[in-house]
Amino acid sequence: MRFAAPAAALSLCLAMTASITIARDKAAPDPRAAALIAEGQAALNAGESEAAIDAFEAALAVDPAYTPIFIDLAEAVRAQGLQGKAIGYYREALARDPGNFAAISGEGAALVEKGALEKARANLAQLQSLCGEDCPETRALQGTIARGVPQARLAVEAAKDAPASN
Numbered sequence: 001m002r003f004a005a006p007a008a009a010l011s012l013c014l015a016m017t018a019s020i021t022i023a024r025d026k027a028a029p030d031p032r033a034a035a036l037i038a039e040g041q042a043a044l045n046a047g048e049s050e051a052a053i054d055a056f057e058a059a060l061a062v063d064p065a066y067t068p069i070f071i072d073l074a075e076a077v078r079a080q081g082l083q084g085k086a087i088g089y090y091r092e093a094l095a096r097d098p099g100n101f102a103a104i105s106g107e108g109a110a111l112v113e114k115g116a117l118e119k120a121r122a123n124l125a126q127l128q129s130l131c132g133e134d135c136p137e138t139r140a141l142q143g144t145i146a147r148g149v150p151q152a153r154l155a156v157e158a159a160k161d162a163p164a165s166n
Contacts (some may be wrong), residue, residue: 001149033063040072049079067096074106083114099130109144111140 029037038133040055045060056073063069074089093100108123124145 004044012116029064029066031057031067033066033069036062037072044076044079047079049076051110052076052079067093067100068102070096071100071102074103074110078106078110078113083110086110087114099129100133101127101137104130105141108141112148113150114145115149115164117145118148120133 003047028034036055036059040052041061042056043049043055044052053073053076056069056076059066059071060069063150070089070093074086074093078086078088087107090103090110093103096105097103106125108127111117111120111123120141124138124141127135129143131138133139
């Protein structure tokens with residue numbers, strides 16, 4: 001019994017130290033990774049998705065614990081039309097941070113681009129319950145769903161369904 005008070009104080013100190021360490025890890029990436037992320041975002045804004053992917057992958061190698069890099073990677077591969085790969089990156093971000101609004105919205109948009117409107121609506125419902133109707137991510141996903149499946153995707157699906165002529 002005489003060790004109960006010191007043990008409680010020690011456990012409280014360890015819990016506080018652990019929470020500070022976790023919060024610091026989420027706050028900012030390694031400075032080298034931050035430079036690579038900025039380089040990747042500049043390349044993506046310039047329409048150079050391959051250079052952006054290279055920069056984001058390098059940033060991920062430098063700081064694999066920084067979850068937002070996965071969202072950046074997903075955006076870059078979506079720009080290349082690789083929605084399936086983008087969904088994988090969004091899901092990795094969600095596995096690390098289940099309440100990440102950008103990942104939920106981005107995954108929903110990639111699902112729309114892939115033609116999976118019902119799954120995208122499930123993401124929208126999740127966003128609405130987590131952050132409400134006025135959340136920027138909710139509004140962005142609502143707009144994407146309202147626009148519907150891109151015409152290029154519909155043309156690909158129609159070509160797959162058409163009988164082959166000999």
